[in-house]
Amino acid sequence: MTDITERLSTAIADRYRIQSHLGQGGMATVYLAEDLKHDRKVALKVLLPELAAVIGAERFLQEIKVTANLQHPHILQLYDSGEADSFLFYVMPYVDGESLRDKLDREKQLAVDEAISITTSIAGALDYAHRQDVIHRDIKPENILLHDGQAMVADFGIALAVSEAGSTRLTETGLSIGTPQYMSPEQAMGDRQLDARSDVYSLSAMLYEMLTGDPPYTGSTAQAIVAKVITEKAPPVTTVRDTVPPHVAAAIQQALNKLPADRFSSAAGFADALTRPTSGPVTAAAEAQAAPELPRVFSARQFGMVAGVAVLALGGLLWTWLKPAPTPEMSRFAVTIPDDQAMNVNHGGTTVVLSPDGRRFVYTGPDQQLYVREMDQLIARPLASTENARAPFFSPDGKWIGFHAEGAIRKVSLAGGPPLTITTASSSFRGASWGDNDLVVFTPSTSDPLYSVSAAGGEPVQVTTIDSATGEISHRWPVVLPGSKAVVFTIFDGSSAAEAELAVVSLETGITTRLRLKGMHPQYAPSGHLVYGTNDAALIAVPFDKDRLEITGPPVSLLEGLMTRISITAEFSISPSGELAYLTGLPPEFSLVLVDPDGAELKIIEDVQDLRGPRFSTDGNRIAMELSEGGVLDVWVYDLREETLTRMTFDGANYPEWTPDDKYVSFSSTGSEGSNLDIYRTASDGSGVAELVYGAPEIQWEGVWMPDGQSMVVREIGTGSSGDIILVGIDPPEDPVPLVNTNFDERSPKPSPDGRWLAYRSDESGRNEVFVRPIPGPGGKRQVSDNGGTEPLWSHDGSEIFYRGADGNFYSVAMRTSPTLSVGRRTILFEDSFVPNSAHANYDQHPTTGQFVMVKGTATKSDLVIVLNWREELKARME
Numbered sequence: 001m002t003d004i005t006e007r008l009s010t011a012i013a014d015r016y017r018i019q020s021h022l023g024q025g026g027m028a029t030v031y032l033a034e035d036l037k038h039d040r041k042v043a044l045k046v047l048l049p050e051l052a053a054v055i056g057a058e059r060f061l062q063e064i065k066v067t068a069n070l071q072h073p074h075i076l077q078l079y080d081s082g083e084a085d086s087f088l089f090y091v092m093p094y095v096d097g098e099s100l101r102d103k104l105d106r107e108k109q110l111a112v113d114e115a116i117s118i119t120t121s122i123a124g125a126l127d128y129a130h131r132q133d134v135i136h137r138d139i140k141p142e143n144i145l146l147h148d149g150q151a152m153v154a155d156f157g158i159a160l161a162v163s164e165a166g167s168t169r170l171t172e173t174g175l176s177i178g179t180p181q182y183m184s185p186e187q188a189m190g191d192r193q194l195d196a197r198s199d200v201y202s203l204s205a206m207l208y209e210m211l212t213g214d215p216p217y218t219g220s221t222a223q224a225i226v227a228k229v230i231t232e233k234a235p236p237v238t239t240v241r242d243t244v245p246p247h248v249a250a251a252i253q254q255a256l257n258k259l260p261a262d263r264f265s266s267a268a269g270f271a272d273a274l275t276r277p278t279s280g281p282v283t284a285a286a287e288a289q290a291a292p293e294l295p296r297v298f299s300a301r302q303f304g305m306v307a308g309v310a311v312l313a314l315g316g317l318l319w320t321w322l323k324p325a326p327t328p329e330m331s332r333f334a335v336t337i338p339d340d341q342a343m344n345v346n347h348g349g350t351t352v353v354l355s356p357d358g359r360r361f362v363y364t365g366p367d368q369q370l371y372v373r374e375m376d377q378l379i380a381r382p383l384a385s386t387e388n389a390r391a392p393f394f395s396p397d398g399k400w401i402g403f404h405a406e407g408a409i410r411k412v413s414l415a416g417g418p419p420l421t422i423t424t425a426s427s428s429f430r431g432a433s434w435g436d437n438d439l440v441v442f443t444p445s446t447s448d449p450l451y452s453v454s455a456a457g458g459e460p461v462q463v464t465t466i467d468s469a470t471g472e473i474s475h476r477w478p479v480v481l482p483g484s485k486a487v488v489f490t491i492f493d494g495s496s497a498a499e500a501e502l503a504v505v506s507l508e509t510g511i512t513t514r515l516r517l518k519g520m521h522p523q524y525a526p527s528g529h530l531v532y533g534t535n536d537a538a539l540i541a542v543p544f545d546k547d548r549l550e551i552t553g554p555p556v557s558l559l560e561g562l563m564t565r566i567s568i569t570a571e572f573s574i575s576p577s578g579e580l581a582y583l584t585g586l587p588p589e590f591s592l593v594l595v596d597p598d599g600a601e602l603k604i605i606e607d608v609q610d611l612r613g614p615r616f617s618t619d620g621n622r623i624a625m626e627l628s629e630g631g632v633l634d635v636w637v638y639d640l641r642e643e644t645l646t647r648m649t650f651d652g653a654n655y656p657e658w659t660p661d662d663k664y665v666s667f668s669s670t671g672s673e674g675s676n677l678d679i680y681r682t683a684s685d686g687s688g689v690a691e692l693v694y695g696a697p698e699i700q701w702e703g704v705w706m707p708d709g710q711s712m713v714v715r716e717i718g719t720g721s722s723g724d725i726i727l728v729g730i731d732p733p734e735d736p737v738p739l740v741n742t743n744f745d746e747r748s749p750k751p752s753p754d755g756r757w758l759a760y761r762s763d764e765s766g767r768n769e770v771f772v773r774p775i776p777g778p779g780g781k782r783q784v785s786d787n788g789g790t791e792p793l794w795s796h797d798g799s800e801i802f803y804r805g806a807d808g809n810f811y812s813v814a815m816r817t818s819p820t821l822s823v824g825r826r827t828i829l830f831e832d833s834f835v836p837n838s839a840h841a842n843y844d845q846h847p848t849t850g851q852f853v854m855v856k857g858t859a860t861k862s863d864l865v866i867v868l869n870w871r872e873e874l875k876a877r878m879e
Helices: 003-011 051-056 057-065 100-107 112-131 158-166 169-173 194-213 222-231 246-253 269-277 284-290 300-322 869-876
Strands: 016-024 029-035 040-047 080-084 088-095 144-147 150-153 329-337 352-354 358-365 370-374 390-394 400-405 407-414 419-424 431-432 438-441 451-454 474-480 486-492 503-507 510-516 520-525 529-533 539-545 556-560 573-574 580-584 589-593 602-610 612-614 622-629 632-639 644-647 654-658 666-667 676-682 690-692 701-706 711-717 725-732 733-740 747-752 758-761 769-774 789-793 799-804 809-816 820-833 843-845 852-855 864-868
Touching: 003 016, 003 088, 029 088, 040 051, 051 057, 051 088, 057 080, 057 088, 057 100, 100 144, 100 194, 112 144, 112 150, 112 194, 112 269, 194 246, 194 269, 222 789, 246 269, 352 580, 358 390, 370 400, 390 431, 390 644, 400 431, 419 438, 419 451, 431 474, 438 474, 474 520, 474 632, 474 725, 486 520, 520 573, 529 573, 529 869, 539 869, 556 869, 580 602, 589 612, 612 654, 622 654, 632 666, 654 701, 666 701, 676 701, 690 701, 690 711, 690 725, 690 809, 711 747, 725 747, 733 747, 747 789, 758 789, 769 789, 769 799, 789 843, 864 869
Parallel strands: 612 843
Antiparallel strands: 016 029, 029 040, 040 088, 080 088, 144 150, 329 864, 352 358, 358 370, 390 400, 400 407, 407 419, 431 438, 438 451, 474 486, 486 503, 503 510, 520 529, 529 539, 539 556, 573 580, 580 864, 589 602, 589 852, 612 622, 622 632, 632 644, 654 666, 666 676, 676 690, 701 711, 711 725, 725 733, 747 758, 758 769, 789 799, 799 809, 809 820, 843 852
């Protein structure tokens, strides 16, 4: 191993392990490496030292971001880029195959059909990138990788990043971007303002070589080649290989024209001309050069032959006009999402949904906020006021997004504006669908049948009836069929996801029919099939007559590795236009950990499917928490001394809190009647039944006991409210007293140990910050965090407030509450690598040891895959 390689290996040892040297190109040295975080092989490319010195790290890393999100089935992704010990590097997938250069070196020339197939695949990738205003600038056989018969464009946009970053300093050092044999004339002359037509030229030059064995221009030196590129006309491809079809030769000649204006304006146009003899006009010069010269005098026989050819050509032209439109090409690709917009799958609902026209998708991102991304864009945009959302669904016209958040089903316009409430639904909501009759069919909680409600709001109407005699406990994840005359859904009996069964209900007769298929989350495909997930992570399709509501054929497995959830849903979405989106991999698992103030961790509960809101008892011997069993969040208590875990509730419950005397655990729940969320409590020793503590017409989202045990601080949500905080007398009952009542979103209330001060977080400044104000007042508020903060928690002696910072660190702020309030120094305790909760502190501090109890989530290996024109693939698979 050379000294340079040893230096590089040391510099990147925390992220990559170099395995071997693969080669060196004009811009970079290539290594085979192991991505340690993701346990995969990658191609690690390190810019040549002289190039890195000219460019500079900051500029290169800034410019390369432009290309980091290109997503196309024939574009090799950019995984990573960075700087280490003066090395500038970028990382791409390792393709276990060969380059087009390797293939040409071995075979010299390719079959015409194969050469055109490779070229059109590359043209599709180029056309996609050009529409994102990204030009490759270095199309050549070395940058085309062949894998499983597919062509992949590598180093896409790297030349652009190098060129933009290096600016004119490149030419000053003698370095250049591009390869002479494939450079367009304008690139060879040093024009930096290149457009799509430059890549079209390079692609045509590469096709020329695939067909003839040599590029259009060769020479003994790079300077000689460049001179020919600028001044000479390339000989027609048919002079070397007369079996090349005339329309292919003509298209190549047009794409090789000196002036960009004389070439095809797009890579798509070039591909079209290669594959369709009558796809469009070609220049007279190109036709003349492509066609062999005809004799000036014809014999009778020659005339007859030419006439016959003319008749055949006319017949071919008529067939081109009259034949059916070609079937749209199916395209499958994984979508890369920037880290600051990363998909959030840590919730009990669906994550992604396609629009009805298939042109965009909506997903849950950071803080479970909804993001919308157009198919032709690289960056998503957040939808305002949709934090803590899950299970998004589109209106039939694609103009609205419905979702569940904070105890209600809401809708928000993609054109902008605040969310509007449709109806209430508990935190254990299990899906909704918007029919073209403007009714929303939904499941309010994990123990409910289906209901329907007008999308404009109103009183819900029950649609199905749970058959308890057969063991049913809920009807989940409804999807309204086209025409809004029936709904398909999932029947759950509470045993396991493997026993979930598909069903359909007629909205005209009210009759529910079991479809006798084990599965979850059925959706209707426009090809006439039901598509659904299974507990063993498969996606299945079965022929279905939507008018007779009957299965009409056997099921067929479509793919494996689909992400499914214990809430009995599968992570996929089908658009009426025929597109498919799905998530692969396993949902995250969670652990409960004890964390020392210096960040050292000790796991006490491992690998459960959902875990939230841990709370120490006042004596520190027990921890109450939300934990999921069979897709339902309930309150459980872990005894630290006996190491036992006991279930405390059975109807769904959230946000447990201990009473100051530890005799009870309170929580938010709809109760056994399935009403609005109210505050209940149950004896902590497991005796007795849960009793109502505080109920009101508004949704009582969480309640935290005051130190006297006679009153609570409650966050409630009313109509049009994002969340207000009130003080409620419990023993004796007293009317609520508003503590924080604004037009902003207040969450995570926590009274101080002496009961005089309230810590909470609010978005009133435009971002989440932690504030403190007096209880009950009067008096103003004080801001505690300084650069974004959530989930405040008082220390047990009231001398500190802890919170999560927006910068990824966990903070402590010194507080003085007597005789007046003062905010002291902020200190970073440790890096925050734990699972947050935007609505409620997802951690607690032990009353004596100072340890924190926190939730740790496993890294989820998941990809979002989009399949365009999937309808045709589905039809073919089902034949």
